[in-house]
Amino acid sequence: MKKLTLSLALISLMIFAFAQNKSVVGTTIIKVKTPFVMPNISIPDFSKCKKLSIVDFGAVKGDQNKTSSAIAKAINEANKLGGGIVVIPQGEWLTGKIHLKSNVNLHLEKGAILSFSANPEDYLPAVQSSWEGMECYNYSPLIYAFECKNIAITGEGEIKANMETWKVWFARPSAHIASLKRLYNLAAAYTPLKERQMVNDTAHLRPQFIQFNRSENILLEGISITNSPFWTIHPYLSKNVVIRKIKVYAHGHNNDGIDPEMSQNVLIEDCVFDQGDxxxxxxxxxxxxxxxxxxxxxxxxxxxxxxxxxxxxxxxxxxxxxxxxxxxxxxxxxxxxxxxxxxxxxxxxxxxxxxxxxxxxxxxxxxxxxxxxxxxxxxxxxxxxxxxxxxxxxxxxxxxxxxxxxxxxxxxxxxxxxxxxxxxxxxxxxxxxxxxxxxxxxxxxxxxxxxxxx
Structure with missing residues (x-):
């Protein structure tokens, strides 16, 4: 009898876990005519998902810590629901790094501004990322998704990077060049990724603004992006990516607009680029x-x-x-x-x-x-x-x-x-x-x- 009770409890727990993780996000199929055989692209549809305002999770204008914490809590809740829209209301909100999770749409309402910290400490601990084609552990991208499915950043608002530190890091002094050489040699030797730690006092390997890393079914639509520490939008080892109707203004060093890298089934359309690279x-x-x-x-x-x-x-x-x-x-x-x-x-x-x-x-x-x-x-x-x-x-x-x-x-x-x-x-x-x-x-x-x- 005890075994039966234990088995039923285990089954109930498994059903609860499945229900918690089940995605309620729909799918939109994009077809594109090309001179080659182009697969259909799948992107997420959040039209039936719950909206979660960061204000309800404790966000306060002018308070970076409270807003960063509120965004993280709202993302966790949206993920737990199996799909949700994390809403950034009108006004300027100070924040540190944002880590997306599966089945989450980060949505910026018209007039909303997410203003990202220029303090490198706010992008630690280091995450699995890359620098100019070489994988390493580095400062977190300002917005980062790792092994996520069904994610989006949408709306009519703006995300901007404050550049006080990053513009100083644009320079490539001897210590930075030595770190590049070290990373190159680590990659050439097929050194395990965990040993490629590139965050130190002198490497100054600037993070990307947005990186979708090993993720799939991605939509980036409508927003404006101002300034970037490094590459602006970086789909990396990702599939099914649609980037549309965005405006990018970034005139710093290495400020490419979009860098699809080892990524497949990507559509970039109706965008405006004003770049330094x-x-x-x-x-x-x-x-x-x-x-x-x-x-x-x-x-x-x-x-x-x-x-x-x-x-x-x-x-x-x-x-x-x-x-x-x-x-x-x-x-x-x-x-x-x-x-x-x-x-x-x-x-x-x-x-x-x-x-x-x-x-x-x-x-x-x-x-x-x-x-x-x-x-x-x-x-x-x-x-x-x-x-x-x-x-x-x-x-x-x-x-x-x-x-x-x-x-x-x-x-x-x-x-x-x-x-x-x-x-x-x-x-x-x-x-x-x-x-x-x-x-x-x-x-x-x-x-x-x-x-x-x-």
């Missing part, structure tokens, strides 16, 4: 990291976006050791007066390996471009050129690049392609890719096979 940079790990994780960035669509400033409209690389394929960029505009180097820039080096293939861009208009419409370079090493030697030489095959109906007012070149003698770039197709004025040379080619321009 690339508007969108597609990546897939640096050197052995990409080889170890074996997860290409794949099935990525960028459409109907506007760039007001940045280095490139879309960069591919230079961290691309896991491979990048099936990218479609369509119907985008770079405003006249924006300072851009290229519209499309593919960059790698002899240490990366990986591959790039099936890149399609069409219907893009720009004003003056400092360099050209298409750039492909295979010897881009930046600070790494003299920091560490080439240990393993792995070239990057680059093929099947299609550009159509693209124009700029003034460029130095239409396309400059600098391939490797041992592995030429191949299969480049340009159709109706033009500029009103070309200052230097229309096409610059080195080690290229099968280049066609119509």
């Amino acid at each position: 690339d508007a969108i940079a597609i990546k897939s790990g640096r050197n052995p990291e990409g080889w170890r994780l074996k997860t290409p960035s794949k099935n990525i669509v960028i459409q109907n976006c506007t760039v007001k400033n940045g280095h490139q409209l879309v960069a591919i690389g230079s961290e691309l050791s896991g491979g990048i394929e099936n990218v479609f960029i369509n119907n985008c505009t770079v405003v006249d007066g924006a300072k851009l180097n290229h519209l499309i820039f593919i960059k790698t080096n002899e240490r990366m390996g990986g591959y790039v293939k099936n890149i399609f861009a069409s219907n893009i208009k720009a004003g003056k471009i400092d360099l050209g419409i298409l750039g492909i370079e295979t010897d881009v090493l930046y600070q790494w050129k003299n920091l560490v030697p080439t240990v393993i030489r792995k070239l990057t095959p680059i093929s099947n690049i299609h550009l159509e109906n693209m124009s700029a007012s003034n460029v130095k070149f239409i396309a400059r392609i600098l391939g490797e003698k041992d592995l030429p770039v191949k299969d480049i197709f340009l159709k109706n890719v033009t500029a009103d004025k070309i200052d230097e040379q229309k096409y610059i080619q080195k080690n290229v096979v099968d280049f066609k321009a119509l």
Whole structure:
């Protein structure tokens, strides 16, 4: 009888636990037309979920500690319910880090501002993250999701990073460079991640603003983002990601807008970028990291976006050791007066390996471009050129690049392609890719096979 009672209690406990964890979040399926086979994208639908105001959990304007605690409590409650909308009401709210959980929508009402602390101590303890394509334990991203499913950040409000500390950390003194070298060597030696602790007094590896790490079914919609310590939005090893109708203004060092890295089934649309670096940079790990994780960035669509400033409209690389394929960029505009180097820039080096293939861009208009419409370079090493030697030489095959109906007012070149003698770039197709004025040379080619321009 005791055994039966114990069994019934255990079953009741299991049923209760299942009920507590059961998701009440719906699913929306997004279909996108592309030149390649594109899977449908699943994103969460929170329309039937309960709203949880952070005020009801103790948030107080002007009090960072109480507001940070209230947001965490509301996220826990939404997760416990199996789905919930954590509401940030109108007004400015000071906060530290925010860690999302599955089945949670962080929703900022119109006029709401989440103002994030500039104190690095508020982003400890260290979490599993990455720095320029190398995994490590580092300061928590300001908004962080790890191994989550069905998550969203939505609304008409604003999130902003206060930059007092981070802008000082933009500099790269010798201590910072030494830490980069240490991390590189740890990654190259396949050192366990727990041993790659990068938080100390001198490393100054700035955190991303938003990182979705190893997560799926993600929606980021409507909000404005102001300033960022490092990369602004970083989908990392994630699947089914939709980023739409957001505005990003971030003019600091390494302030890319969106960096999909080793992520798949990604839609970026109707966004506005005003950046200090690339508007969108597609990546897939640096050197052995990409080889170890074996997860290409794949099935990525960028459409109907506007760039007001940045280095490139879309960069591919230079961290691309896991491979990048099936990218479609369509119907985008770079405003006249924006300072851009290229519209499309593919960059790698002899240490990366990986591959790039099936890149399609069409219907893009720009004003003056400092360099050209298409750039492909295979010897881009930046600070790494003299920091560490080439240990393993792995070239990057680059093929099947299609550009159509693209124009700029003034460029130095239409396309400059600098391939490797041992592995030429191949299969480049340009159709109706033009500029009103070309200052230097229309096409610059080195080690290229099968280049066609119509």
